[in-house]
Amino acid sequence: MKYKPADKIQDLQYFGEYGGVNPSISDSSTYTFLSAKTMFDTFEGNAEGCYLYSRHSSPSNLYLGEALAAMEGTETANVAASGMGAITSTLLQLCQAGDHIVSSRTVYGGTYAFLKNFIPKFNIQTSFVDITNPEQVEAAITKDTKVLYCESVSNPLLEVANIEVLAKIAKKHKLSFVVDNTFSPLSISPKELGADVVVHSLTKFINGSSDTVGGVTCGTQDFINALRSVNDGANMLLGPTMDSMRAASVLKNLRTLHIRIKQHSKNAMFLAEKFQEDGLRTVYPGLKSHPGHETFKKMMNPDYGFGGLLTIDVGSLEKANELMELMQEKNLGYLAVSLGFYKTLFSAPGSSTSSEIPIDEQEKMGLSNGLIRFSIGLDNDIERTYKMMKSCMQEVGILK
Numbered sequence: 001m002k003y004k005p006a007d008k009i010q011d012l013q014y015f016g017e018y019g020g021v022n023p024s025i026s027d028s029s030t031y032t033f034l035s036a037k038t039m040f041d042t043f044e045g046n047a048e049g050c051y052l053y054s055r056h057s058s059p060s061n062l063y064l065g066e067a068l069a070a071m072e073g074t075e076t077a078n079v080a081a082s083g084m085g086a087i088t089s090t091l092l093q094l095c096q097a098g099d100h101i102v103s104s105r106t107v108y109g110g111t112y113a114f115l116k117n118f119i120p121k122f123n124i125q126t127s128f129v130d131i132t133n134p135e136q137v138e139a140a141i142t143k144d145t146k147v148l149y150c151e152s153v154s155n156p157l158l159e160v161a162n163i164e165v166l167a168k169i170a171k172k173h174k175l176s177f178v179v180d181n182t183f184s185p186l187s188i189s190p191k192e193l194g195a196d197v198v199v200h201s202l203t204k205f206i207n208g209s210s211d212t213v214g215g216v217t218c219g220t221q222d223f224i225n226a227l228r229s230v231n232d233g234a235n236m237l238l239g240p241t242m243d244s245m246r247a248a249s250v251l252k253n254l255r256t257l258h259i260r261i262k263q264h265s266k267n268a269m270f271l272a273e274k275f276q277e278d279g280l281r282t283v284y285p286g287l288k289s290h291p292g293h294e295t296f297k298k299m300m301n302p303d304y305g306f307g308g309l310l311t312i313d314v315g316s317l318e319k320a321n322e323l324m325e326l327m328q329e330k331n332l333g334y335l336a337v338s339l340g341f342y343k344t345l346f347s348a349p350g351s352s353t354s355s356e357i358p359i360d361e362q363e364k365m366g367l368s369n370g371l372i373r374f375s376i377g378l379d380n381d382i383e384r385t386y387k388m389m390k391s392c393m394q395e396v397g398i399l400k
């Protein structure tokens with residue numbers, strides 16, 4: 001029986017202070033206590049249901065966190081001001097100086113830069129591996145390794161991590177297995193497949209309206225308490241706190257996520273099949289030609305499809321730029337980074353979102369400079385979109 005994340009969200013019921021169908025927004029940075037003793041207990045982390053200060057937690061952030069925890073099937077969750085705010089706090093909480101991380105080499109550019117350039121100053125080292133090769137993953141583990149890190153579907157190459165197999169390796173070596181599920185919310189439930197911690201950039205599909213950045217860490221109550229600890233919690237002390245107004249807004253958008261993901265997946269599947277038939281080098285996990293297709297199919301929850309991201313390789317950066325500019329001119333989408341918007345977004349990752357990764361590394365991982373990443377929008381008539389895209393491709397000479 002697969003996990004039913006959208007049903008879990010649906011089953012949550014919130015009421016506002018005056019019986020509103022949306023929870024009231026907590027518009028306060030600080031909270032009063034009826035007794036001084038309760039204030040002390042709250043500082044000690046022992047006053048369930050009491051609020052201290054909004055960097056620690058706030059009712060609006062807890063509502064959103066609960067909904068995301070329900071979606072991922074974890075005990076609880078902590079929302080953050082951005083995906084990077086969630087990811088960096090999570091990793092800094094799990095690692096001490098001298099520890100080691102094994103990470104997929106195809107991760108979000110910011111995550112890669114953090115692991116490669118930022119945390120070595122705390123003497124935390126990372127080995128980057130081909131996450132689709134379990135022998136290589138296991139061989140990279142040392143006596144100091146604390147964390148195994150990957151994205152369920154990687155950015156931008158759309159490699160699919162076999163979460164069940166990786167979870168077994170992590171268990172065997174007593175590592176915390178952290179999975180970034182930004183590219184496949186609802187479709188894949190990493191916790192159900194054995195991950196210990198699930199992180200997201202809410203900026204992408206989950207919020208879906210490209211009006212804010214946001215992030216979340218989903219995990220056990222103990223781990224989330226640790227992140228929020230006033231003494232040594234990375235979220236509490238580094239302070240990447242989401243604003244309450246924004247948390248309320250993201251929660252409202254979360255309620256339509258299942259409908260949006262189905263449409264993103266349907267449209268992306270249609271275009272991927274057409275592009276492949278046209279002879280374009282197309283990467284989409286829903287295609288049988290994708291090396292991770294069977295793994296994705298085995299892991300996925302029914303109903304939500306293979307996601308909204310696909311890539312094509314048009315041979316050179318010049319051609320990629322020419323095509324993207326023309327598609328934008330024809331109003332087929334925006335030449336922009338990010339993903340999960342109602343409108344199609346396209347970018348050339350080698351020169352944008354993955355530019356933190358050195359060129360020789362990019363080549364090694366198969367990231368060529370003619371690659372275009374598409375986040376397919378919610379277009380009502382995808383056949384019409386396809387015809388218009390095809391005529392752009394013909395105009396720039398990528399297709400006959």
Ligand SMILES: *Cc1c(COP(=O)(O)O)cnc(C)c1O
Pocket residue numbers: 082083084085108110111151155180182183200201202203204213214215
């Ligand atoms: C965008 C993204 C992030 C970073 O999230 P922000 O909200 O931009 O901080 C992390 N991981 C993945 C896979 C992403 O796409």
